Amino acid sequence: MPNRPTMRCAFCGGAAQYVDRQTSQPICLEHSRLEVRAFGEPENLPSGPPERRIRPAEAADRDVIESFARYFWNEVAMDCFDRTYDMLQLPSLLLCEGDEVIGCLTYSEDFEDDALTIVMLNIYPSYNGGGGGRALVAAADGVARKHGIGRLRVATSNDNIAALYFYQRLGFTLSGVVVNVIHEDIRGFGGIPARDEIRLERPLAPFRHE
Secondary structure, eight states: OOOOOOOBOTTTOSBOOEEOTTTOOEEOSTTOOOOOOOOSSGGGSOSSOTTEEEEEOOGGGHHHHHHHHHHHHSSSEEEETTEEEEGGGSOEEEEEETTEEEEEEEEEEEGGGTEEEEEEEEEOGGGTTSSHHHHHHHHHHHHHHHTTOOEEEEEEETTOHHHHHHHHHTTOEEEEEETTOOOSOOBOGGGOBOOOEEEEEEEOOOOOOO
16 A cells, blocks of 8 residues: 555544645544635636646555555545445546656446435545645546446435535536434534535536537
C-alpha cells in the first residue's frame, strides 16, 4: 500500500478530511463547521491545475484505492442502498496531479436499478477546493451515459453537511431517508451524531453519439 503520511487534525490528532482555508490547519469532521459566505469568483475559477487529469483505475491501482478507503472510512466495505459494496471489487476513476493520485471515485453500475451508484468519492484534504470533486462526478456522468444508465445516485449520512451541499449544488435531489440505520458511534460535522442514510440522485438524459 502507498506510504502516504496521514494528515492529523490540529485539534484532536484524528485523521483530517479537510484543510481550514483561513489557517491552513488540517481538521477532522468533528472539528469542522460551516460558515455562510457570499459567492464571488467560485464559478469562474479554473477546475484545478492544468496538469490534473482523470483516468480509469487499473489492476495496479488496487493499493491506491485501498489507501483512500482506509484513510477516509477505515474500511473497504460500504453499506448503502440496502447492500454492501466491496470497494476493491468495483471500478474507480482516479484524479491525478502529475503522477500522484489525489482523488478517487469508486462506483457500481447497478443496471437492475438503472443507476450508477457513487460508492466513494474523496480527495486528499490538501487538494480540496480545486474542482476535482466536480470533475470526478462529471466523469462518472459520462460513464453512465455511455452505458445507457438513467441516473446517478449516492448516499451520505445526516451529519455530512458538506456532502449534502456538494451534491445538491451539482443537481442531485433527495430521493429518500433511511432513519437510524447507522448503529456505530460516529460523529461528523460539529460533533453531529451520524444516524440516518440520506439518498440523493440525478437523472440523466440518454447518451447521444455524435
